[in-house]
Amino acid sequence: MSETRERILAAIEADPGIHFRGLARSLDLAPGQVQYHVRELLGADAVVAEDHRGRTHYYLPTYAPWERRAIAVLRRETARDVVATLLERDERRPADVADSVGVARSTLEWHLDTLVEADLVEKRRDDGGRVTLVLTRPAETGELLARVAPSLAGRLVDRFERLFDALVEDA
């Protein structure tokens, strides 16, 4: 295996769910180069690709499909905060979660949609129709949370969203 390909493989191992542009940026490689080597790695089943909201993320094949989806979602700062809050208390009302994370309800709802879709969080309704949020796999989720970190650009996008939602909610 070429040295470049090994570097790409090592980057994917160290940062599961890294996306195409992230690979090119962190390894300082031309997009064409990354494209070529990633295609070869995919062909050799050394790497798995998954599309998540318009972006292709790369993983080692050791990650199960649920883990791959979860990692893509847990790279978002706000989603991480929501999951961390749920890990501490296990079961919570959406309003309490929005309060302790410090986000507007509209921000929380958007991230909850993604978390529910990825099967990380479940919305449980009691007889009165009241909703509580429950983590579907708390132990594994906590482990994955520690393994991935959001990028600087990702953090800024999340904070822009928080800021604007909070501003108009108070208006």
Next chain:
Amino acid sequence: MSPVRRLVPLHAARDLVVADPLLLLVLAVAGLGASAVLGLALAVFVRRRSQSYLLVTLAVATLLARTVVASLSLNGTLSPGTHHLAEHGLDVAMVALVVAAVYSARRVERGGGVRE
């Protein structure tokens, strides 16, 4: 002012302004900053796909448009009169877009409520 200066054609006289390094620096910083904020706004708009975020993104785009207008008038493409009208017109557009974004966010929220 020397008599020779008067013989310089108007567009060339404007070219002299380009040499002001401080103004160029300010324009460059404004352009880069506005592009970065526009990138953030676009990313959130792509994520949320709401009318509010579309309006906010357009409001931020007017900031970048101001830098473009300033650059165009520096190289003589826009006359000073057009430059002023365009810049203050962009101010009006920005205020209107921010107000519309806040208004539409409120309306969507009342209409849809919070999904539970």
